[in-house]
Amino acid sequence: MSGGLDLSAVYHTNHQIIEAAYEALPQDVWDYICGGAETETTLARNRQALDCLALRPRVLVDVGEVDTSTTFLGTRLRIPVMLAPMGNLTRITPSGALAADDAAARFGTINFVSTTTPPDLEVTGANSPHHKCFQIYMRGDTVWLKDLLKRVKAAGYQSVALTVDSAYYGNRERLNAYQIRHRDVAERYWQARVTWDHVKLIQDELAGIPFMLKGIQTAEDAALAVEHKVDVVYISNHGGRQIDHGLGAIETLPEIVAAVGGKARVVVDGGITRGTDVVKAMALGADAVAIGRLQAWGMAAHGADGIVRVLELLEREIVIAMGLLGVTKLDQLDASYIAKTIPVMPAHEMSAFPHVRNGRLK
Numbered sequence: 370m371s372g373g374l375d376l377s378a379v380y381h382t383n384h385q386i387i388e389a390a391y392e393a394l395p396q397d398v399w400d401y402i403c404g405g406a407e408t409e410t411t412l413a414r415n416r417q418a419l420d421c422l423a424l425r426p427r428v429l430v431d432v433g434e435v436d437t438s439t440t441f442l443g444t445r446l447r448i449p450v451m452l453a454p455m456g457n458l459t460r461i462t463p464s465g466a467l468a469a470d471d472a473a474a475r476f477g478t479i480n481f482v483s484t485t486t487p488p489d490l491e492v493t494g495a496n497s498p499h500h501k502c503f504q505i506y507m508r509g510d511t512v513w514l515k516d517l518l519k520r521v522k523a524a525g526y527q528s529v530a531l532t533v534d535s536a537y538y539g540n541r542e543r544l545n546a547y548q549i550r551h552r553d554v555a556e557r558y559w560q561a562r563v564t565w566d567h568v569k570l571i572q573d574e575l576a577g578i579p580f581m582l583k584g585i586q587t588a589e590d591a592a593l594a595v596e597h598k599v600d601v602v603y604i605s606n607h608g609g610r611q612i613d614h615g616l617g618a619i620e621t622l623p624e625i626v627a628a629v630g631g632k633a634r635v636v637v638d639g640g641i642t643r644g645t646d647v648v649k650a651m652a653l654g655a656d657a658v659a660i661g662r663l664q665a666w667g668m669a670a671h672g673a674d675g676i677v678r679v680l681e682l683l684e685r686e687i688v689i690a691m692g693l694l695g696v697t698k699l700d701q702l703d704a705s706y707i708a709k710t711i712p713v714m715p716a717h718e719m720s721a722f723p724h725v726r727n728g729r730l731k
């Protein structure tokens with residue numbers, strides 16, 4: 370229920386949630402959520418790369434019961450879909466990070482909490498006992514970093530991620546004052562100076578708390594992450610918001626899974642908006658995926674309840690995709706369920722929702 374509204378009776382597809390999000394948001398915040406860097410080629414490729422993968426269904430398997438759950442860093446996930454870190458969430462809903470945290474706790478998944486989203490990390494940390502991962506952007510020197518990690522540990526976060534794809538802010542050109550204000554040079558000073566030395570320092574400070582590198586995009590860096598004994602290699606191009614003309618995130622998954630060789634867990638995000646996307650990632654070796662924009666659309670539509678509804682609809686799609694592929698558990702999926710193909714429609718951030726009114730709601 371959301372404000373007396375039973376969302377399961379109102380929203381039967383995520384198309385409808387996206388339309389409600391568009392109605393709820395001012396244009397500048399909508400652009401902040403949806404936009405990517407420069408030509409938005411990386412953004413479009415995230416979807417295109419998923420569209421280049423076809424599914425190979427097997428039949429005559431008893432799929433009467435389908436289990437979509439998995440365990441990630443000791444936490445049971447109802448579906449292998451986590452809530453990616455997003456900054457400035459109070460622009461989308463007044464409770465900001467608390468809405469995402471409530472949704473993750475209620476639905477049963479992990480919530481990533483961005484350095485740059487209100488309220489303070491201690492307030493979000495105390496919001497629920499559910500597994501939260503704190504996502505670090507570097508905003509100071511090593512003294513600042515050590516102090517931040519002390520606060521993160523004291524606030525009870527169960528894991529930590531360092532975002533490594535943001536040495537410079539991608540030039541996001543969907544015009545509005547908000548994005549321009551957000552490109553703050555002082556913040557970039559520290560981000561641009563993050564190296565593998567910081568990885569070592571963070572791991573020493575964390576002393577065993579699971580640690581992820583978010584924004585790995587090549588087998589070479591994945592191999593270095595494994596050398597540094599990172600627990601999770603999180604493949605991401607920031608939803609196409611950082612380097613333009615990168616590969617689609619899922620295109621890099623097979624080479625990174627091979628480079629990791631089972632020595633770390635692998636997460637991927639970028640363009641994941643459908644149950645079939647989740648199934649494709651799992652078949653190619655991901656341990657879990659994460660959603661950014663889809664989470665934001667749910668939040669814009671109905672706060673925590675909207676995110677829960679988005680996840681419920683994704684869950685239904687995953688059940689259908691698994692059942693129609695002839696698998697009952699996620700670990701039965703492998704590359705034999707995937708074939709390369711040619712996409713049938715032009716890709717963009719909403720192209721998985723062809724029935725959204727006005728196409729892209731620009």
Ligand SMILES: Cc1cc2nc3c(=O)[nH]c(=O)nc-3n(C[C@H](O)[C@H](O)[C@H](O)COP(=O)(O)O)c2cc1C
Nearest residue numbers: 402453454455456483532607608639640660661662
């Ligand atoms: C509005 C918005 C804000 C974001 N803020 C952050 C952030 O603070 N930290 C971070 O590591 N990634 C951030 N990201 C990137 C997401 O964590 C994630 O990598 C990306 O959204 C995945 O692509 P998708 O939106 O296509 O699902 C943000 C993405 C969006 C759309």
